[in-house]
Amino acid sequence: MNIVEVKHLKVWDTQTDRTIIHDSSFEVRQGSCLAIVGESGSGKSVTCRALMRLNKPNMRQSGTMLFQGEDLQLLPEQEMRRRRGRHLCMIMQQGMSAFDPSCVLGVHIRETLQTHYNWNTRELERKMHQAMERVMLKNPKDILNQYPHQLSGGMLQRMMIALALVLEPELIIADEPTTALDTISQYEVLEQLIQLRERIGCSMIFISHDLGVVRKVADDVMVMKDGSIVEQGSIQSVLQEPAHAYTRYLVSTRQELSDHFKAIMQEGS
């Protein structure tokens, strides 16, 4: 069964009349992780934001976007707002853009949770503290009293993951969740995301440039180039026998990096 079925998605910029996503169709199987890879500007984020209906007002979109059998494209905005967060949750590329800069994190999080659940303040705080401790954010009380700019990129990423743990959405979209982080934090955030998926059993769309990361987290992959999907299928089939020249290029660059790394390790030993 598919949790997401996108058919003939087209996204265009009404200011320039430029088509950004030409005609995309893809699925996410229930409980699985679909990775979207492709060079910068190929349309990965615009595709995901289209699914959340969060592209900027100058962008328009058409096509069918079934989520649990319901066409999100047809929902009134108020209904869509109820689905965001509670059912579909996006972990943004930049943690700073996910939180309201004008208030401390605790206020933003309380408002978000109260939109979806009837928990009282004590219950809500208990759940949030528990989730923050799970993602290794110590002293939750202090952190919730801080403004977003007072926390590092890694901490904000963890805050988004903690919020997702409490919201328990059926689908998480993680847009390059590790690019803004150093290598150690990248590894930790990745582990947290894998655990999050195991804990709440959600489906996932994972955007990444890094084929090594994709191999670790995803079941299926789709490759984008210039606003079109050039190839899609299971991780094994696409990465082992890439059919499209662009995918072969991505796989070979990854292989060169890995060979280079192995050579350095051997020199050092």
Ligand SMILES: Nc1ncnc2c1ncn2[C@@H]1O[C@H](COP(=O)(O)OP(=O)(O)OP(=O)(O)O)[C@@H](O)[C@H]1O
């Ligand atoms: N608000 C917008 N208005 C007009 N064009 C936009 C807007 N947002 C994105 N685009 C354009 O859409 C195209 C696809 O952008 P998108 O951010 O989806 O790429 P991406 O594959 O996610 O790249 P990256 O890996 O760098 O995040 C780009 O050419 C970008 O300039």
